[in-house]
Amino acid sequence: MEEWVPVIIYNMKYLSLWAWLFIFPISSFAQKTKIMKTDITQETEIRSAIEQYYFRGIYEGNTELLKEIFHKDALLFGDIKGVPYYKTAAQYIEGVGNRISPEKSRKAFKATIISIDVINTIATAKLNVKMYDFNYYNFITFHKINGKWMIVNKTLTDVEL
Structure with missing residues (x-):
């Protein structure tokens, strides 16, 4: 032994x-995992676009600003007060143009960027917009097209205050 x-x-x-x-x-x-970091420059560009075009456009009722940030084929889905909501970007922008804006009505308007995530040429933003008697949560999808961040999709819901 x-x-x-x-x-x-x-x-x-x-x-x-x-x-x-x-x-x-x-x-x-083995697959190398890369920690995804939000590109601060890209995030700043998106933040600026949201504030200068989207928030300002809906606050002022300025359809020209909204046309600058929404891709012409963007779609909007969601629910408002429990009712399903679907519009094309053109329908949405037309609706904003036909209503009395929060600015003109002198009603309270508070818009907040909750988060922005960027990966390459796509990004998502979670927003909260309080206007009129609504408390909207928006999930916006962006795509960088020809060097410009464009909204390609918007989902929204209204949450009771």
């Missing part, structure tokens, strides 16, 4: 070495 002990130890070392050689290279080629 003593003759077998060195052979077993030798074989175990040999097997361990081979196992290490095979496992280490394989694990070094």
